[in-house]
Amino acid sequence: MKVISNPRAQRKQREYEARREEILLAAERKFSQNGFFKTSMAEIAEAAQFAMGTVYRFFKSKEDIYISLVEAKVEELLRLLEEATQSRLPAQEKLRAVIQVKLAFADQNRAFFRIYVSEWSGFEWTVKSAFGERVWKRYMAQIDLVANLIKEGIKTGEFRKVNPKDTSLAFHGMLNSTIYLWILQSGPKESLVDKGKWLGSLLLDGLGTSTLKRSM
Structure with a gap:
């Protein structure tokens, strides 16, 4: 794994990882509640409180x-x-x-x-x-x-x-x-x-x- 030494870059990396984790946790809740096939990307975005475009920045599907x-x-x-x-x-x-x-x-x-x-x-x-x-x-x-x-x-x-x-x-x-x-x-x-x-x-x-x- 590449080590990031720039403080600003480190902060951005932490923010990126935190947002990604929030999306994953929201998706896990929705998948557990509704099943995989009955859950949409829109529902995951809503549960994570992110715009759809933001979710697609992290995951393609x-x-x-x-x-x-x-x-x-x-x-x-x-x-x-x-x-x-x-x-x-x-x-x-x-x-x-x-x-x-x-x-x-x-x-x-x-x-x-x-x-x-x-x-x-x-x-x-x-x-x-x-x-x-x-x-x-x-x-x-x-x-x-x-x-x-x-x-x-x-x-x-x-x-x-x-x-x-x-x-x-x-x-x-x-x-x-x-x-x-x-x-x-x-x-x-x-x-x-x-x-x-x-x-x-x-x-x-x-x-x-x-x-x-x-x-x-």
């Missing part, structure tokens, strides 16, 4: 706004996961922390991510392609983070020998499926964070060296 929102969510989640796994705890406990952080994050942002789960099939292919390109690297960083924890656990003898990358993909696949089904569920819901307890046991027992001994 509401699809662009939504992709930017998802990018921000994925970046925030990655930051939280990195913070949760920087301790000196055993690899097994770090993986439990990953489960709890990811489930808690989905719980706190369920209104927003419900749009992604329920309306994704309606996006045009060009939007999905742009989404994939912009978010894929951030998602793979999560995969690599867990793969490195699995490598660490294998090295310390906590986990049996498995393919770290494939196991990380399976790990995230199970978590994501649990999150998506929970988001789409209607009626009273079990706490998503509470599901982390049995998910942790299921995932980590499968990785444990005791599993290998039982299968021999």
